[in-house]
Amino acid sequence: MSEPDFLSGSRLVIVGLGLMGGSLALALRDRCAALYGVDTDPMIVAQAMKRGLIKAASTVPGEILPEADGIILAAPVGAILELLRALPDLHAGQAIVLDLGSTKVQIVEAMKALPPRFDPVGGHPMCGKEKSGLANADPKLFEGSPFVFTPLESSSLRARAFCRHLAGAIGAREVWMDPDTHDRWVAATSHLPYLLANALAASTPAEVAPLVGPGFRSTTRLAASSAHMMRDIFATNRQNVLAALLGFKQYLERFEELLVLGDYEELEMLLSQGAERQRQLVD
Secondary structure, eight states: OOOOOTTTTOEEEEEOOSHHHHHHHHHHTTTSSEEEEEOSOHHHHHHHHHTTOOSEEESOHHHHGGGOSEEEEOSOHHHHHHHHHHHHHHOOSOEEEEEOOSOOHHHHHHHHTSOTTEEEEEEEEOOOOSSOSGGGOOTTTTTTSEEEEEEOTTOOHHHHHHHHHHHHHHTOEEEEOOHHHHHHHHIIIIIHHHHHHHHHHHHSOGGGGGGOOHHHHHHHGGGGSOHHHHHHHHHHSHHHHHHHHHHHHHHHHHHHHHHHHTOHHHHHHHHHHHHHHHHHHHO
């Protein structure tokens, strides 16, 4: 027998109506009983209402959160941590709480401090764009992408079912893991690539712009991501990013050594190893 669809009967509040929260609102607006929004920017709130994304919205969380039996925190990591600390004073009833933050260990720890009336689960949809903001929101953003869930020991069967239905409704592929593994893996697949793209863009002379082609554009695309958002990510996943950076530096130093020596046969072998690993990871 199939489990009840807890999503369709839920009154959801999405806190943060940027790229992720806005895309989620677009994907869910016909999939739940009622959809509300909160954002610190009054222009974003007005835009969301004008586009018909949500039933009601406010810049003041306390005006909207009491309506919810499901709360989705779609803000930057630092703001999510602040919201979790404030949540008991903003919502007096029972609610499932899901976040969309890019790191999980500190967020899950903060969730553990919530009163028992809250039913929290950590979450991270592995998708996005380098262009942020509600104007770039896309209801298809999540389709085919992994949506990581990091449940607490206290996360109920109902909260887990809610997460499964949410992932299914937006076309994402649910992945369940512990927060430590998530943060270690995502340091290698997301946070380090941003650093490398940013460093490459910053170290490239401006005078070469006339020769920038698709290779440079695709390699440096992540450098355009929000620096403020990435600062929060590095602050909450520092050790894992440092470990990933060390592994990368060892490879980079080996490339440098082979170029200095002029050992092009060994260089080709090393390049071939990288190409094979890329195929393994992507395919």
